[in-house]
Amino acid sequence: MSESLKRFLKPLGITAAGLALLGGLLVVSGIVPVRASSGHWAITRWFLSFSMARSVSTDSLDVTVPDTLDDPREILRGAGHYQTGCYPCHGNPTTPHPRVAQAMLPQPPYLPETLDQWEPEELFVIVKHGIKLAGMPAWPAEDRDDEVWAMVAFLKRYPSLSEEEYGTLVWGDAAPGQGRAALEAAGVVRAHVQTCVRCHGADGNSRGVGAFPRLAGQHEVYLAEALRAYVSGGRTSGIMEPIAAELTAEEIDALAAYFTAQTPRGLLTDPEALSPEAVARGERIARDGAPRRKVPSCVDCHGPGEAIENEAYPLLAGQPEEYLRTQLELFARGARDGSPRANLMHEVAENLSEEQMADVAAYYAAESPDGSPDTSSDE
């Protein structure tokens, strides 16, 4: 090293050490404010939002956007969660700026005004991972990208929604009905009743669309165990976990009993959208299994057509195709635990091919849910 360079480096080192010491003293002295009330300097605000935009952009480079963002069912799933999880900070068309959130720093934006600056893959990154030091939480279920994409589907649609359209998407049939009264009488607090029926319907038929699993007529033990699994985190869902976490044990039992007593009605999946070949293949697997892949039959545990059914196993006939397929994929990935019996499904789902999962889902989606004996059955 040359003498001149040494002469240059020495004062540089002393200056750096001095600055570090000063910075340390500044922090220790506590005179730097962390008050949200004091706001940011304009340059700080610019710097923070610029670096956030850069980070999100880079983070989204390897994200592949699925082709389901325009699917009305996805938009509906996202809308259902928006009112639960996002509204308290980001508002909705009725209350664009919730009062408490207005006092946050940074202030959560009213999304219809800002969403156009983000690409879907960037929204995915923000919704899935949250934003550090901004109060934006990560998605509660790390392995549920399907839910995050439903949220993105809704957000894409959100800016163009009128207040009325938003209301229809989120609240569905908002009229107070007998079902709600019955649930409240059974001890479920009104807000929780509201949260359940918004998506699953007061009659448990999940608004007649394929966005949410049907609860009407489902086995009571299974429903209660599913809710408890959401509470324990064994079954992961950014949508259901926060909702279930607020329920008391009595509310869980009351909800399970109520929805079990409802009458399942109609198909939730448009039969036109299901390929008859897939349904036929799915029926073969459901009835006989896929022995070469060591997959047992589905009907022995999940119906339809078998005489003895276990209250802890769910009935699958008439559940939405997408829901069934997603659950099988989650089981196969080992991302779905749940009740103490969840392990029974892991081996089964692992041995199914993706096509077989879709076939089985199509078969059950096309089956009538009302429990009437299936005439094509030879059991």
Add this chain to the structure above:
Amino acid sequence: MTDRPGQVRPPATRLGAMAGAVGLLSAVGMIGCRGTQSALDPAGPAAAGVLSLFWWMLGGGVLIWLAVAGLALYAIVIERPQHEPTATRWWVIGGGVVAPTVILTVLLIYGLQLIPPLVRDAPPGSLTVEVDGVRWWWRVRYLTPDGPVETANEIRLPVDEPVQFLLRSDDVIHSFWIPALGGKMDMIPGRENRLALTADRAGTFRGACAEYCGASHALMNFDVQTLPRQEFDAWLAAQRAPAVEPETELGAAGARLFLQSGCGACHAVRGTAADGGVGPDLTHLGGRRTIGAGMLPNDVEALRRWIRDVDELKPDVDMPAFDHLSEEELRAIAVYLKGLK
């Protein structure tokens, strides 16, 4: 053995002592060679042929080893110019080229002539048994003129009759081996290999998978019993019959739980709603010697453990553990299964 100066014993004495020790150790070791899973205790002509080849090879090997070791010792102790170069050259050519060629040729011919009877099919009309290697158990089907009879992890055979095995696999390569009855035969996915075996005495034996097939390869065994023809016929007729009804109330509760828990999706119990074809047929499970493909004795306690902890007992097994069932429920199912004679 360390060589200390002044204490070196004459070579011949040491050799004799070593031979004695080896002989004694072998004799002790041979006691362990009797038993249900031993190729040294044959119960059929194929195994006997293989065993005679083994003895000839072993005997020949020992003789050759003694000769070579003796010559080596001799070469060490002799003085260098003691032999004519021409004579030593003949030793090299004779011992190094001619003798091995002759010995190996004789052995090859002897070995090859053993093979045709081993691979020859049983005569038409012989009892035919299809065995399917599955990770990690054996699906066994007796193909009779009155239709197939399925069981698992247990093979019973009539004595003094050639039996034709058809060996298959649906997943990976397994190898079917009953050491007391004959040689190994691979089970290859997409192929049907054939093996004919004859038992010449009644007895209880054990077979094993002899080709590494995954985590629980070592836990993939089966029971073999050879019986006089009459007893075999009675057994096969009993196997063909549907399952017996549970005799006790606990057994009946177990039967209900068995169906309710979905066991019938994988297992068949003929005569009931359980019609699964993925796992072993359990119609007459209670009469088998062992459970879990030769893993555990067949009793209520082992069955209960198996149902509850199968994933711990048999690594990577496809059957899920039913550890969510209560001890009473597990016991009821175990009693039901044990009652399936």
